[in-house]
Amino acid sequence: xxxxxxxxxxxxxxxxxxxxxxxxxxxxxxxxxxxxxxxxxxxxxxxxxxxxxxxxxxxxxxxxxxxxxxxxxxxxxxxxxxxxxxxxxxxxxxxxxxxxxxxxxxxxxxxxxxxxxxxxxxxxxxxxxxxxxxxxxxxxxxxxxxxxxxxxxxxxxxxxxxxxxxxxxxxxxxxxxxxxxxxxxxxxxxxxxxxxxxxxxxxxxxxxxxxxxxxxxxxxxxxxxxxxxxxxxxxxxxxxxxxxxxxxxxxxxxxxxxxxxxxxxxxxxxxxxxxxxxxxxxxxxxxxxxxxxxxxxxxxxxxxxxxxxxxxxxxxxxxxxxxxxxxxxxxxxxxxxxxxxxxxxxxxxxxxxxxxxxxxxxxxxxxxxxxxxxxxxxxxxxxxxxxxxxxxxxxxxxx
Amino acid sequence: xxxxxxxxxxxxxxxxxxxxxxxxxxxxxxxxxxxxxxxxxxxxxxxxxxxxxxxxxxxxxxxxxxxxxxxxxxxxxxxxxxxxxxxxxxxxxxxxxxxxxxxxxxxxxxxxxxxxxxxxxxxxxxxxxxxxxxxxxxxxxxxxxxxxxxxxxxxxxxxxxxxxxxxxxxxxxxxxxxxxxxxxxxxxxxxxxxxxxxxxxxxxxxxxxxxxxxxxxxxxxxxxxxxxxxxxxxxxxxxxxxxxxxxxxxxxxxxxxxxxxxxxxxxxxxxxxxxxxxxxxxxxxxxxxxxxxxxxxxxxxxxxxxxxxxxxxxxxxxxxxxxxxxxxxxxxxxxxxxxxxxxxxxxxxxxxxxxxxxxxxxxxxxxxxxxxxxxxxxxxxxxxxxxxxxxxxxxxxxx
Numbered sequence: 001x002x003x004x005x006x007x008x009x010x011x012x013x014x015x016x017x018x019x020x021x022x023x024x025x026x027x028x029x030x031x032x033x034x035x036x037x038x039x040x041x042x043x044x045x046x047x048x049x050x051x052x053x054x055x056x057x058x059x060x061x062x063x064x065x066x067x068x069x070x071x072x073x074x075x076x077x078x079x080x081x082x083x084x085x086x087x088x089x090x091x092x093x094x095x096x097x098x099x100x101x102x103x104x105x106x107x108x109x110x111x112x113x114x115x116x117x118x119x120x121x122x123x124x125x126x127x128x129x130x131x132x133x134x135x136x137x138x139x140x141x142x143x144x145x146x147x148x149x150x151x152x153x154x155x156x157x158x159x160x161x162x163x164x165x166x167x168x169x170x171x172x173x174x175x176x177x178x179x180x181x182x183x184x185x186x187x188x189x190x191x192x193x194x195x196x197x198x199x200x201x202x203x204x205x206x207x208x209x210x211x212x213x214x215x216x217x218x219x220x221x222x223x224x225x226x227x228x229x230x231x232x233x234x235x236x237x238x239x240x241x242x243x244x245x246x247x248x249x250x251x252x253x254x255x256x257x258x259x260x261x262x263x264x265x266x267x268x269x270x271x272x273x274x275x276x277x278x279x280x281x282x283x284x285x286x287x288x289x290x291x292x293x294x295x296x297x298x299x300x301x302x303x304x305x306x307x308x309x310x311x312x313x314x315x316x317x318x319x320x321x322x323x324x325x326x327x328x329x330x331x332x333x334x335x336x337x338x339x340x341x342x343x344x345x346x347x348x349x350x351x352x353x354x355x356x357x358x359x360x361x362x363x364x365x366x367x368x369x370x371x372x373x374x375x376x377x378x379x380x381x382x383x384x385x386x387x388x389x390x391x392x393x394x395x396x397x398x399x
Numbered sequence: 400x401x402x403x404x405x406x407x408x409x410x411x412x413x414x415x416x417x418x419x420x421x422x423x424x425x426x427x428x429x430x431x432x433x434x435x436x437x438x439x440x441x442x443x444x445x446x447x448x449x450x451x452x453x454x455x456x457x458x459x460x461x462x463x464x465x466x467x468x469x470x471x472x473x474x475x476x477x478x479x480x481x482x483x484x485x486x487x488x489x490x491x492x493x494x495x496x497x498x499x500x501x502x503x504x505x506x507x508x509x510x511x512x513x514x515x516x517x518x519x520x521x522x523x524x525x526x527x528x529x530x531x532x533x534x535x536x537x538x539x540x541x542x543x544x545x546x547x548x549x550x551x552x553x554x555x556x557x558x559x560x561x562x563x564x565x566x567x568x569x570x571x572x573x574x575x576x577x578x579x580x581x582x583x584x585x586x587x588x589x590x591x592x593x594x595x596x597x598x599x600x601x602x603x604x605x606x607x608x609x610x611x612x613x614x615x616x617x618x619x620x621x622x623x624x625x626x627x628x629x630x631x632x633x634x635x636x637x638x639x640x641x642x643x644x645x646x647x648x649x650x651x652x653x654x655x656x657x658x659x660x661x662x663x664x665x666x667x668x669x670x671x672x673x674x675x676x677x678x679x680x681x682x683x684x685x686x687x688x689x690x691x692x693x694x695x696x697x698x699x700x701x702x703x704x705x706x707x708x709x710x711x712x713x714x715x716x717x718x719x720x721x722x723x724x725x726x727x728x729x730x731x732x733x734x735x736x737x738x739x740x741x742x743x744x745x746x747x748x749x750x751x752x753x754x755x756x757x758x759x760x761x762x763x764x765x766x767x768x769x770x771x772x773x774x775x776x777x778x779x780x781x782x783x784x785x786x787x788x789x790x791x792x793x794x795x796x797x798x
């Protein structure tokens with residue numbers, strides 16, 4: 001039997017919750033893991049050195065849609081794939097472009113063949129299909145490739161969600177077929193030598209859709225596992241549905257995903273969401289919250305969210321989060337960070353993004369530790385209570 | 400006799416060129432030195448850790464005008480001075496605000512008492528005088544305070560330049576008087592313990608004005624040295640005059656500045672300007688070029704300036720400057736940097752600013768080394784020839 005492209009070992013289990021090791025051709029990733037988002041080949045405002053050294057991020061995301069439009073496949077192939085192009089030798093997961101194209105809304109037109117849309121950069125007419133997405137991701141040479149899917153709105157009625165789910169299933173088969181032929185014709189720019197454990201090829205993950213409808217989700221799961229993938233993702237959440245609907249889907253679906261393979265909840269979420277989803281058996285996450293909110297002046301801390309622009313911090317010499325060990329909290333005060341944000345200084349985005357990612361990654365480290373030591377339930381309760389501290393302070397001062 | 404606030408020792412001399420050690424209450428600075436500009440309490444896009452660790456900047460600039468308007472003196476005093484506010488424990492030089500207010504052009508009104516102007520932030524009416532500038536700089540607690548001066552346009556006729564120069568001389572006396580009283584009433588937020596060598600107080604530098612007129616410059620020099628300062632600056636250059644006029648002033652004036660004290664050429668310049676001015680005996684420089692041009696996609700290299708946006712770099716895997724040892728050149732390619740700039744990514748500004756500052760600071764390191772080893776003349780020739788390499792390549796490819 002041929003070797004798999006990735007291997008996944010579960011080290012500890014506590015109810016549905018699990019801590020594991022995901023071995024890729026570019027490094028071992030401890031799960032549950034949060035993957036910082038590097039849309040256009042950069043985690044906005046972060047140097048790769050910092051992601052490696054201080055934050056020890058083992059895997060980051062790249063976006064097929066953005067990189068395909070700019071700088072384009074030709075440039076990235078010439079430069080030897082995305083790792084070499086951007087200077088990051090650790091693992092990469094690339095999304096398929098399906099979600100980005102879906103986000104364009106009225107600008108897109110979906111057919112059986114694929115999606116026609118206008119580029120957000122120059123309005124030019126573009127066409128993306130399962131086959132093209134697989135070709136782009138082969139050129140990028142990421143460790144984990146995502147199938148090309150179609151996403152329905154979070155509040156879509158059953159018949160719309162069904163059509164979307166069925167199209168996703170057909171596209172999943174086409175993704176699988178094109179992916180396999182690309183692997184066998186050496187189009188994968190990230191290919192490495194095999195080890196005793198893994199093959200050095202790219203891995204392909206399937207995506208379960210079906211909106212907020214549990215029956216459709218179950219059907220999607222069956223159709224996706226029938227095709228067979230190296231890991232399974234839950235897509236189409238955090239797209240406008242009620243928070244309750246998201247948790248109904250996650251709590252029903254996550255434990256039903258193949259237990260021996262990594263489970264990835266796409267695009268989620270806040271620190272409390274991550275911990276909650278881990279409780280349902282999710283292993284992998286990505287989200288723009290720590291980076292995007294960092295750029296707009298919002299910090300995630302162990303006591304809850306902080307709006308750094310707030311006048312109350314104007315001469316506050318304390319760090320953002322005094323229980324955070326990141327290099328931003330070691331050196332910079334709330335007063336200074338507020339000054340930078342108010343002054344529109346780039347350093348504000350740099351430092352807040354850094355702190356937020358440090359907080360997310362450190363939270364996941366603590367999650368993993370607590371699972372391995374059989375203490376996840378306590379960790380989850382204390383962590384979640386901590387996140388409410390600022391809100392509670394406010395409530396108290398109003399009584 | 401009481402101790403001076405700074406001490407300056409000349410280690411090597413080669414013609415007018417000198418290499419020295421400037422001892423401040425927050426560290427020893429090897430001269431000639433380039434001081435990165437940290438306008439609003441941040442060298443735009445740079446973390447202080449990088450300035451300290453990799454770039455080993457010993458002194459940076461802060462701008463009185465900007466910091467006075469935002470976050471204001473009260474906030475900075477509450478936070479314990481500018482060093483503590485921003486998290487930088489090495490030396491700071493603050494300008495006086497004179498040049499910034501002058502730059503506002505039509506928005507300002509100059510009287511004997513001081514300058515009335517409208518804030519660039521909110522249009523509010525503000526007033527800055529020698530006394531207020533000294534008070535703000537005491538609150539900032541910088542190691543080196545600049546006298547409050549008035550700058551004339553580079554092409555101003557003699558009578559305008561004379562009036563401006565005479566006003567600068569009267570403001571220099573008032574700066575000196577207010578500075579001294581602030582030092583004796585402990586208003587200086589950056590005060591340290593005395594050492595065997597220096598007092599722990601702030602130092603005050605005078606500024607020589609007089610436009611492009613050598614007689615006025617000489618008169619300004621006499622009046623400024625009569626008052627007596629810890630160092631002397633040449634102001635009012637790089638403000639629209641012909642490049643030839645600047646060099647006439649520098650070559651005439653620099654050697655005439657008191658030899659035992661540091662000589663600072665304000666707001667200059669390109670790498671070739673720095674080396675040229677060092678040849679005339681200048682010890683200190685500041686300029687926004689490496690930071691500002693970094694943000695707009697221009698890199699300074701040993702072979703000349705590079706427009707990183709240029710399509711010729713689209714799939715070029717070489718570093719910006721293969722003879723540069725900075726961490727940007729070690730890791731990132733021209734192709735990637737171009738992609739970042741073209742995509743409007745913040746990381747472009749971060750990496751190009753870093754490289755440019757590294758190039759300026761490394762150039763000054765090599766300048767100092769060559770002076771100490773008696774080889775400055777050769778260094779200057781080779782360095783300047785190198786800077787023309789790209790231009791020569793272009794000229795050759797056109798023949």
